[in-house]
Amino acid sequence: MSDTERCKSMMVEFDGILLDYSRQIANLDTLNKLYNLAEAAHLKEKINRMFNGERINSTENRPVLHIALRAPRDSVINSDGKNVVPDVWQVLDKIRDFSERVRSGAWVGDTGKVLKDVIAIGIGGSFLGPLFVHTSLQTDPEAIEFARGRQLRFLANVDPIDVARNIAGLNPETTLVVVVSKTFTTAETMLNARTLREWISAALGPQAVAKHMVAVSTNLTLVEKFGIDPNNAFAFWDWVGGRYSVCSAVGVLPLSLQYGFSVVEKFLKGASSIDQHFYSAPFEKNLPVLLGLLSVWNVSFLGYPARAILPYSQALEKFAPHIQQVSMESNGKGVSIDGVPLPYETGEIDFGEPGTNGQHSFYQLIHQGRVIPCDFIGTVKSQQPVYLKDALAYGKTAEQLLKENVPHPLIPHKTFSGNRPSLSLLLPSLNAYNIGQLLAIYEHRIAVEGFVWGINSFDQWGVELGKSLATQVRKQLHASRKKGEPVEGFNFSTTTMLKRYLEESADDVPKED
Numbered sequence: 001m002s003d004t005e006r007c008k009s010m011m012v013e014f015d016g017i018l019l020d021y022s023r024q025i026a027n028l029d030t031l032n033k034l035y036n037l038a039e040a041a042h043l044k045e046k047i048n049r050m051f052n053g054e055r056i057n058s059t060e061n062r063p064v065l066h067i068a069l070r071a072p073r074d075s076v077i078n079s080d081g082k083n084v085v086p087d088v089w090q091v092l093d094k095i096r097d098f099s100e101r102v103r104s105g106a107w108v109g110d111t112g113k114v115l116k117d118v119i120a121i122g123i124g125g126s127f128l129g130p131l132f133v134h135t136s137l138q139t140d141p142e143a144i145e146f147a148r149g150r151q152l153r154f155l156a157n158v159d160p161i162d163v164a165r166n167i168a169g170l171n172p173e174t175t176l177v178v179v180v181s182k183t184f185t186t187a188e189t190m191l192n193a194r195t196l197r198e199w200i201s202a203a204l205g206p207q208a209v210a211k212h213m214v215a216v217s218t219n220l221t222l223v224e225k226f227g228i229d230p231n232n233a234f235a236f237w238d239w240v241g242g243r244y245s246v247c248s249a250v251g252v253l254p255l256s257l258q259y260g261f262s263v264v265e266k267f268l269k270g271a272s273s274i275d276q277h278f279y280s281a282p283f284e285k286n287l288p289v290l291l292g293l294l295s296v297w298n299v300s301f302l303g304y305p306a307r308a309i310l311p312y313s314q315a316l317e318k319f320a321p322h323i324q325q326v327s328m329e330s331n332g333k334g335v336s337i338d339g340v341p342l343p344y345e346t347g348e349i350d351f352g353e354p355g356t357n358g359q360h361s362f363y364q365l366i367h368q369g370r371v372i373p374c375d376f377i378g379t380v381k382s383q384q385p386v387y388l389k390d391a392l393a394y395g396k397t398a399e400q401l402l403k404e405n406v407p408h409p410l411i412p413h414k415t416f417s418g419n420r421p422s423l424s425l426l427l428p429s430l431n432a433y434n435i436g437q438l439l440a441i442y443e444h445r446i447a448v449e450g451f452v453w454g455i456n457s458f459d460q461w462g463v464e465l466g467k468s469l470a471t472q473v474r475k476q477l478h479a480s481r482k483k484g485e486p487v488e489g490f491n492f493s494t495t496t497m498l499k500r501y502l503e504e505s506a507d508d509v510p511k512e513d
C-alpha cells in the first residue's frame, strides 16, 4: 500500500475534527485485531451500560453519567429508573440566573459594589478541568468580549503562597469566592475556604460572607455547616466523578461568571456532540474508540508506557495537566474490576506541554531517546504546523547524512531511527464548542482503555488512601503542637521526618492547621 493510501485509510473525520493515525506503528490488520480485542472485552456493551446509567463504578456502587451533564434539555438519561436530565437542567438554569445577576450587577457585594472578580477554590477534579477550559477560552475572541472587566482565578494549593497570589490586587468588596468540592471535606480546599472566609470577614464583617461566598458540592449539608446559604449552593451528584465534573456546576458556575452562560453552553454542546458520536458511531469511525484502542496497543502490546500530549496552541497549556488526572487517576490500577491482580500493566504516564515550547525542552528524548507515542493537537485557524510527526515517523538514516557530507563521527549522533508513533488531531478552531469536543474525546478515550483493560476507571482508592494518611499526619501534628503528644503509630522514616519538622518549626506554628 502506498503511503498516500495508508494515510487515507487511517484518517477519520467527525464534526469538523480530523484524526490522522497513520503515524502509529499499526496497519489495518492491527486495527482489525484491536476490534476483535474490543469485542472480546465487550466494549460495546460496556459503553451501552455507561449510557444506560448502570452502576458500572461497582466498587463505589455508582453510575457514571457525566454525559448527562451536557445532554440536551429534552433528552432522557435514566439512572435507577429516574431521568436525571431535568435535575441537571434545574442546576444549569440556576447557574444561568445567578451568573447573569452577578454579571449585570443585580447581585452585588455587601457594600453594594459589583462583584467583578471570582476566586474558585478547589483541587484535583474540582480545579484542573475548569482551569483548562478557562485558560483555553481566555484568548477566544468571543469569550474575551464577554469577560471584559472581569477576572477568574483558581486557588488550589494549600501552600500559603497560592493564597497570597490569588488575593494579590483583589479587593474583598468586589470579589466572589466559589468553594468547589464534591465531598466538601478535602483538607486543602477547606483550609483555603476558611482562609478566604476570614479574608472577607476581616475586611467587611462576618455578615458579608453571605454575599461573597457560594459553593458547588454534592454535600449540601456540609456546605450549610460551613456557613454558606444553601440557596447559594449549586449541586451535583455522586454519579459524576470528580475528574469528570468540569461539565457540572464545578466548571459551569465559575466559567459562566467569567464568560456568561451562553459561551459555556456552547462548550457543553461540543462535548455532547462527541457523546452522541461515541455512543453511536461504528468503531472504525469512532474517534474515542480508535484513540483508546491505539493507546492500549501502544501500552500493552508495544510496551511504551508514556504518552506525550502536545497541543500546538498556547491556549491549551492546561490541557495536559487536566488529562494527567483524568487518565492516570482513572486507569492507574493494579486489579481488574473484579478485584483480581492484573497480569499486565494499565494506565499511561501522561505528560505534555504546548508545542513549540516542548520542542525546546524534552523533544530530544522523544526523537532519539525513549519511544513516546505523541498526540499532536492542532487547530486549523491558528495555522500552527504539525510538521514534527514526519520527523518522528521517518527519522533520518546514516545514508542520508553521508550524502549531506556529515563527518563520520557525528553520524550516530545525527541519525534518527524513526518509526516513532504519533497521531494528530486537527480541530477547526479553538472556540468553546471545540474545547468541549476535545474534552469529551479524551474522557471517552480513557474510558475505552479502561473498558478494554477490564478495570474500574471510575474509582480512585489509591488517592483515598493518600487522603486518609494525610489526615492522620495532620492530627498528629496538631496533637504534638497543641498538647505536646509524642509522635506515635508511624514507621521509623515518617516518625523521624515528623519529629524533625516539629522541632524545626516550633517557633513558626500557624494558628490553625
Ligand SMILES: O=P(O)(O)OC[C@H]1O[C@H](O)[C@H](O)[C@@H](O)[C@@H]1O
Pocket: 123, 124, 125, 126, 180, 181, 182, 183, 184, 185, 186, 189, 242, 243, 329, 460, 463, 464
Ligand atoms: O472535589 P473534592 O471532593 O474536594 O475532591 C478533590 C479531589 O480529591 C481527590 O484528590 C480525588 O482523588 C480527586 O478525584 C478529587 O477530584
